[in-house]
Amino acid sequence: MKDPGSEIRISADIDKLPLLCGFVEEHSEASGCGKARTNGMLLAAEEAFVNICRYSYPKGHGEVTVSCGREDNFFILEFIDEGVPFDILSAPEPELELDPDQRSPGGLGIFFIRQMTDRLSYRRVDGRNFLTMAFNCR
Amino acid sequence: MTIETIKQTSALVVAVSGRMDAVTAPEYEKKINELLDSGEVSYVVDFGQLEYISSAGLRALLSTTRRIRDKQGCILLANIVGNVKEVFEMSGFGSIFTVHATVDQALKMLPG
Numbered sequence A: 001m002k003d004p005g006s007e008i009r010i011s012a013d014i015d016k017l018p019l020l021c022g023f024v025e026e027h028s029e030a031s032g033c034g035k036a037r038t039n040g041m042l043l044a045a046e047e048a049f050v051n052i053c054r055y056s057y058p059k060g061h062g063e064v065t066v067s068c069g070r071e072d073n074f075f076i077l078e079f080i081d082e083g084v085p086f087d088i089l090s091a092p093e094p095e096l097e098l099d100p101d102q103r104s105p106g107g108l109g110i111f112f113i114r115q116m117t118d119r120l121s122y123r124r125v126d127g128r129n130f131l132t133m134a135f136n137c138r
Numbered sequence B: 001m002t003i004e005t006i007k008q009t010s011a012l013v014v015a016v017s018g019r020m021d022a023v024t025a026p027e028y029e030k031k032i033n034e035l036l037d038s039g040e041v042s043y044v045v046d047f048g049q050l051e052y053i054s055s056a057g058l059r060a061l062l063s064t065t066r067r068i069r070d071k072q073g074c075i076l077l078a079n080i081v082g083n084v085k086e087v088f089e090m091s092g093f094g095s096i097f098t099v100h101a102t103v104d105q106a107l108k109m110l111p112g
Helices: A014-030 A035-056 A107-116 B025-037 B055-070 B082-091 B103-108
Strands: A007-011 A063-071 A074-081 A119-125 A128-136 B002-007 B012-020 B042-046 B050-053 B074-078
Touching: A007 A014, A014 A035, A014 A063, A014 A074, A035 A063, A035 A074, A035 A107, A035 A128, A035 B050, A035 B055, A035 B082, A107 A128, A107 B055, A107 B082, B002 B025, B012 B025, B012 B055, B025 B055, B042 B103, B050 B055, B050 B082, B055 B074, B055 B082, B074 B103
Parallel strands: B012 B042, B012 B050, B042 B074
Antiparallel strands: A007 A063, A063 A074, A074 A128, A119 A128, B002 B012
16 A cells, blocks of 8 residues: 555546546556456545545645555555545435435435445544545455 | 437437546536527437446436426437446436437337
8 A cells, every 4th residue: 555656646626537547447457356346446436536526625725645555355445635524434325215306415426435345444544534445356 | 528419300319428427527518508508309318338427427417307307308318338327227317217228219209
């Protein structure tokens, strides 16, 4: 996880999404995860990144560090930002039984993150949010 | 994302290819809004070449569908396959859209 080659720091700006996708694709394929698994990672990564872009820095510009690496059978993606505290695990489940236009906004992205990850953890340390997602790539 | 439109007798076929994500979804919304402003109200959206959709893409689809229906128009979706199909099913969006296996099948549902 500390390999400098597997970390990027990008502006928390939605236009930077292609940089994130390129980073995830390159490293996931290099660590031998299949195409289908990589697609799930790209979806979880986009949703996490978009959340940070939209909600972490309400007062202006910020950045996000994304690191990745392999731990046993898992491919790990970690998002670190210095924005407002937000624990994705405490967010309510989307009301899937309701029509999508009656659901609360934002819930679907978090739902996709939960669906796509095999392990998901959040911690707040020294004013930073750490969101860690693990994908089983056995 | 690339959007191609083909005028058929009963509807405008909108073929969307590539990725419908947080960056590109606004392009889809803009295109549908322009078409609506030009008076087009019947749409068949062909997702056969769409490789990826996220919640931002689904939201764009939902908001444009609402606008089309507000104008008494109609939108049918066709050719939802692969990853896109999985995301549709997972989200429950499949139930609010009329989804057809092919564009031709969708076109047959519309008055000529």
